Amino acid sequence: MKIYGDTNSGNCLKVKWVCDRLGLPYSWVDVDTMQRETRTTPFLKLNPAGQVPTVEFDDGRTLAQSNAIIRYLARGSDLIPDDAFAAAKMDEWLFWEQYSHEPYIAVCRFQMVYLGKPASDLDTDKIKGGYAALARMEHQLAATRFLVGDGLSLADVSLLAYTRVAHEGGFHLDGYASIRRWIGEAERALNLPPAG
Template identity: 80%
Template sequence: MKIYGDTNSGNCLKVKWVCDRLGLPYTWMPVDIIKQESRTPQFLKLNSAGQVPVADFEDGRTLAQSNAIIRYLARASDLIPSDAFAAAKMDEWLFWEQFSHEPYIANCRFQIVYLGRPASDLDPEKVKRGYAALARMEHELAARRFFVGDALTLADIALLAYTRVAHEGGFRLDGYASVRRWIGEAEKSLRLPASR
């Protein structure tokens, strides 16, 4: 399997982390999105949306969208709850992450890290909604160790990708003790270096 991605992208790192956690063999194919390498005719044959990550399997099939990829790769693993309702709760968080978290926290980080803009230029509405996402996470994590049950699932991996680097997007996590505790536990579970 080849994984096409940018290691600055949380969406791409999700796929890498799942492969590493499950011991799945892969070759990382670096794609520089700032240099428009995801817009070349060759790349667009892999994913006509021109986005990373993309998993390219040995049989010639390809799969895009980070949460779809990790959901496929982790099938029948301990990263997906065996209970059907718990698995659906995990999916609920995966959908929420892409709709109510990533568009704000990741977008602000993109503006600063990729485009070199100052935090003062960030869209105030995106900042407000990013903090709303962090507040919801804090509320949920105050009552539980991980997002679904008492073990790491794909929900945690998906949400960890950009939350652990939220400070790079101008978000302060000082008032989010449960989120900070969870980041540390999730990083430890994935054997990642501490983000701060």
């Protein structure tokens, strides 16, 4: 399969991390979103929404949306709990990540890192939403080792992508001991170098 992605994107890295963790063969096709390479005619034929990541399978089928991709790739693996309710709790976190975490943490990071905005110019509602997301994660991770119990799941992969670089969006993790512990454990479980 081919993964069309931008290595600056946490959403794209999720897909790479799952493939690497599960030993799934792939070729990475760099797509520079800042140069509008997702808006070219050839790319829009792969994904009419013009977004990365997009996966093209050997039979020509394509799949988009990071959490849908990792959910498909990880089927039958230890990244999806065997217990049906635990798997549903994992899905709950996957949906929550896209609606209540990524729009705040990732957007602030994008504005600071790629648009050069100072933290003082960030939307206060985005900052408030980001800290609310971190508080929700901290509460859960104070009670469980990973987001769904004691084992790494796709919930952790998905939420690690932008949480580990939250500081690049102006979010301070000093008061979030459980999140900091979890970041280290999840990075080790995925064989990732520390985000720094």
